[in-house]
Amino acid sequence: MNEEVKLAFWLSLIMILLLAFGSVGWFYIQQRTERQLTQLEAEVKTAKEVERVEPKAALFLEKDKESFGLGEIFELEVVVDGKGEMIDGVEFVLIYDPEAVEVRGIESADFFSLYPQKTIDPSQGLVRVVAIQGPAENELLGKESAAALTLVGLKIGQSELRFAKEKTHVAAYGGQDLLKEASSLTLNIN
């Protein structure tokens, strides 16, 4: 009899402990779930969806003279007009005739702080530049130089420099391409 009472006592104690653990666990999980749901609802209310912006940026080349001499070293500015938008970065591929001009160098400009790409491919006549604002920088872009190219005239006549449109972008606001127009330039070499 004594043994049965003790066994019943232990069984009851274990059942009570199991129930206590179960209740505490259920209460904890329910509280945590409710807290997470409240947080998620708050995030849903405050999360911003980036607005679509009309493409209006322009990319063009600027020269300081109308014509250049054969063998003359001169500079061209690649200018980006962001129309006052917060531009994150610019990338362009410029196509030139490697028999008519030689691209000797690419200089970084002041507005963009990082230039992950600045390459010249003389065999194909391509210049590729990627310029970005740093992750913590959010400057508004008016009309600014993106890069300066140093060229040499190799052949008398006219030579066109044009942007490869599918590889030329002005990116802002979560990856939107704001580029509207990328103008080509004709060089006169005398």
Place this chain on the structure above:
Amino acid sequence: MPNSARKNATIRWSALPYFSSSFLGTIILFLFFGLVLTSKRGILPQPEIYEAQPSVTEVGVQEYSLLKLCLQAEAKKGDDFFEKNQCATVDFNFDEQIDDQDLDFWLKASTASAQIQENE
């Protein structure tokens, strides 16, 4: 131990494994379901997210712009911001959050794509 001695024992020790195993089993079940319910990592990445990752040669300023946006918002998988702005496409290391590691990956990938272009 003789049967007479076992009958006189105050506690039936042979029953102890049943009690202790059910007690431990309950704790393990609570721990398991608690972790499953509260952990965000319980959701496996979707295959289409992997497909949407840009290849090395496709990395450009548009990916950087999205990366910057998600980085500034400290976007994490499960956030409404992360989903709405498709931050998964710039989660290059698949760790379900946008941080400096993704930025490093983008910088390395954009430099690598320049080298690929030079070698072509």
